[in-house]
Amino acid sequence: MSAVAVWAEVSEGRFKKSTLEALTAARTWADALGLPVWAVVIGKEVPQNTSQVLAEYGADKVIRILHPELAEFIPAAYARAMAAFLAAHKVPYAVLSQTYNGRAMAPMLSVWADGALLSGIVQVPEKESAGFRARRIAYSNKAIEWVYTDHLPLIVTMRANAIIPARAPRPSVSEEDFAFTPSAEDLRARPVGVEKVATDKIPLTEAEIVVSGGRGLKGPENWGIIEELAQVLGAATACSKPVADVGWRPHHEHVGQTGIQISPNLYIAIGISGAIQHLAGVASSKNIVVINNDPEAPFFKVADYGIVADAFEVVPRLIEAIKKYKAEHTH
Amino acid sequence: MKILCCISHVPDTTTRIQFSADGTQLDRTGVTFIVNPYDDFVLARAAELKEKNPSGVHVTVLCVGKNGASSTDNVDSNLRKALALGLDEAVRIDALPVDGYFVANQIAAYAEKQGFDLLFFGKESIDYNGSQVPGMVAALLNLPYISYATSIEIAGQKAVLTREITGGKERIESPLPLVLSAQKGLAEWRIPNVRGIMQAKTKPLHVLPPVEVTPRVQTLRHELPPAKGPFKKIDPDKIEELVQELANKGLI
Numbered sequence: 001m002s003a004v005a006v007w008a009e010v011s012e013g014r015f016k017k018s019t020l021e022a023l024t025a026a027r028t029w030a031d032a033l034g035l036p037v038w039a040v041v042i043g044k045e046v047p048q049n050t051s052q053v054l055a056e057y058g059a060d061k062v063i064r065i066l067h068p069e070l071a072e073f074i075p076a077a078y079a080r081a082m083a084a085f086l087a088a089h090k091v092p093y094a095v096l097s098q099t100y101n102g103r104a105m106a107p108m109l110s111v112w113a114d115g116a117l118l119s120g121i122v123q124v125p126e127k128e129s130a131g132f133r134a135r136r137i138a139y140s141n142k143a144i145e146w147v148y149t150d151h152l153p154l155i156v157t158m159r160a161n162a163i164i165p166a167r168a169p170r171p172s173v174s175e176e177d178f179a180f181t182p183s184a185e186d187l188r189a190r191p192v193g194v195e196k197v198a199t200d201k202i203p204l205t206e207a208e209i210v211v212s213g214g215r216g217l218k219g220p221e222n223w224g225i226i227e228e229l230a231q232v233l234g235a236a237t238a239c240s241k242p243v244a245d246v247g248w249r250p251h252h253e254h255v256g257q258t259g260i261q262i263s264p265n266l267y268i269a270i271g272i273s274g275a276i277q278h279l280a281g282v283a284s285s286k287n288i289v290v291i292n293n294d295p296e297a298p299f300f301k302v303a304d305y306g307i308v309a310d311a312f313e314v315v316p317r318l319i320e321a322i323k324k325y326k327a328e329h330t331h
Numbered sequence: 332m333k334i335l336c337c338i339s340h341v342p343d344t345t346t347r348i349q350f351s352a353d354g355t356q357l358d359r360t361g362v363t364f365i366v367n368p369y370d371d372f373v374l375a376r377a378a379e380l381k382e383k384n385p386s387g388v389h390v391t392v393l394c395v396g397k398n399g400a401s402s403t404d405n406v407d408s409n410l411r412k413a414l415a416l417g418l419d420e421a422v423r424i425d426a427l428p429v430d431g432y433f434v435a436n437q438i439a440a441y442a443e444k445q446g447f448d449l450l451f452f453g454k455e456s457i458d459y460n461g462s463q464v465p466g467m468v469a470a471l472l473n474l475p476y477i478s479y480a481t482s483i484e485i486a487g488q489k490a491v492l493t494r495e496i497t498g499g500k501e502r503i504e505s506p507l508p509l510v511l512s513a514q515k516g517l518a519e520w521r522i523p524n525v526r527g528i529m530q531a532k533t534k535p536l537h538v539l540p541p542v543e544v545t546p547r548v549q550t551l552r553h554e555l556p557p558a559k560g561p562f563k564k565i566d567p568d569k570i571e572e573l574v575q576e577l578a579n580k581g582l583i
């Protein structure tokens with residue numbers, strides 16, 4: 001029997017939002033094709049409540065590929081495991097999310113599965129003549145490209161934040177183990193340690209709201225208002241390139257063409273001019289608020305909301321207004 | 332040690348993007364093409380390794396592409412710019428880069444016979460951001476693959492790397508040969524000096540025919556992104572309006 005397989009990525013012992021997005025994409029695609037969804041968990045063990053969580057988001061079957069050597073993510077080993085599973089069950093469709101690990105694994109998987117790869121798509125593939133078409137973002141947010149393939153198996157990666165995870169509970173879910181042992185060759189590039197940055201913070205790539213500061217903030221000592229605004233909104237913090245270059249903020253906060261590309265639901269740019277290279281990383285955000293004291297700042301051209309004002313004056317008042325709103329509306 | 336740097340030829344971020352009437356192709360007139368910015372990181376790292384050991388390190392720069400009609404759309408001149416950083420030779424595989432699978436197969440077919448120790452790529456190219464080619468090359472050649480690398484140090488036949496992951500960094504050890512895709516941090520960008528530019532003019536640039544590969548993905552057409560919703564200017568003295576707007580959209 002045929003199915004849509006989805007790689008249920010486990011990160012720090014749980015399924016993150018990106019995994020639920022991939023599941024929702026797989027469910028939507030499978031419904032259109034009249035197929036079940038098989039969620040594939042690869043690792044040393046499965047997280048608690050795996051079947052409940054995956055079934056809640058539309059999985060009909062949970063496939064466990066477990067082996068001690070798969071404790072840590074190694075792209076070659078994980079890609080081989082997934083390719084072996086797709087081949088053994090002749091699964092023609094697979095969905096991954098375009099996380100760091102999804103991006104590392106998908107191209108290897110596509111080669112070993114002898115498949116086609118559509119990467120970073122923003123919508124589930126649609127039937128078109130003998131194959132499928134899908135949309136993705138191209139040329140630094142300046143265009144949308146429609147891609148087509150009729151090659152199977154078809155592997156797709158979903159761009160982060162393109163799809164909203166939706167509950168689609170299944171009445172019952174079955175579980176199955178798939179036996180796989182990685183070869184020594186697949187384990188050559190070995191992780192030997194992890195360095196976490198401030199784990200209490202929301203990772204930029206996953207954040208739904210991002211508060212970002214630029215050179216207009218004048219110095220690292222002024223980031224208190226950015227941090228506080230982020231905190232009241234439950235947002236991640238980001239910055240422009242020159243801010244990271246001079247060390248006011250850590251490099252992992254740098255967004256733009258040469259930094260991280262993000263598309264949160266809300267991006268608040270404070271004291272950032274909106275240079276094209278900066279926009280390349282953020283222009284696909286669904287809502288953009290710009291705060292800048294220069295009415296001519298190019299950022300206003302792509303903004304949904306703009307405030308022409310001194311950041312030091314207006315941001316503290318914005319923080320107070322949000323706090324007030326939240327106090328009045330949470331019960 | 333032999334290093335291969337694969338670079339892609341992409342429209343400069345600042346240029347206006349337009350398409351042919353049927354939307355299938357980029358209208359290249361007046362577009363300036365540059366070396367993909369992430370590839371600049373690997374060129375810089377290769378140049379550092381070469382500088383440390385000029386006689387023991389050989390660096391080849393490769394691009395799959397056809398020279399365009401205008402002087403600002405010339406793959407060869409971008410390859411020479413790369414060579415100007417002190418690298419040794421260039422290879423252009425004379426074919427349009429139709430899809431990631433096609434390009435990866437061209438690179439793998441070339442690299443297979445060459446015995447490279449390090450195959451360097453940028454983490455993605457800024458035209459389609461697919462991150463496809465490096466991983467596909469690694470799979471085709473069955474080599475270890477480290478994506479989003481922010482550093483690499485080599486000791487004998489082993490490398491120690493760091494890789495960016497969600498919320499942090501990971502240290503990785505791998506034997507050579509390996510395939511790496513670079514994230515910012517791998518090296519500081521370099522600008523070639525006059526001497527490098529002069530020397531690059533006479534360095535070897537081989538133009539090779541492509542191997543036969545059937546692409547698997549095709550572009551149907553391009554569209555311009557949907558027009559932005561209406562812009563709303565908020566009076567700084569009525570900041571509550573912004574809060575209400577965001578709340579109406581479920582963002583607060």
Ligand SMILES: Cc1cc2nc3c(=O)[nH]c(=O)nc-3n(C[C@H](O)[C@H](O)[C@H](O)COP(=O)(O)OP(=O)(O)OC[C@H]3O[C@@H](n4cnc5c(N)ncnc54)[C@H](O)[C@@H]3O)c2cc1C
Nearest residue numbers: 214215216240241256257258271272273277278293294311
């Ligand atoms: C190849 C290349 C790649 C690049 N990649 C990136 C990238 O990935 N990301 C990136 O961000 N940049 C990138 N850049 C740099 C980019 O071109 C801009 O220089 C940079 O984004 C500007 O940063 P900024 O907006 O913080 O600073 P500025 O351009 O200096 O803007 C500061 C803004 O703050 C405003 N301001 C000043 N005081 C206040 C105040 N009190 N209140 C409110 N507003 C105030 C000013 O009006 C101004 O608009 C790249 C450049 C190149 C050439």
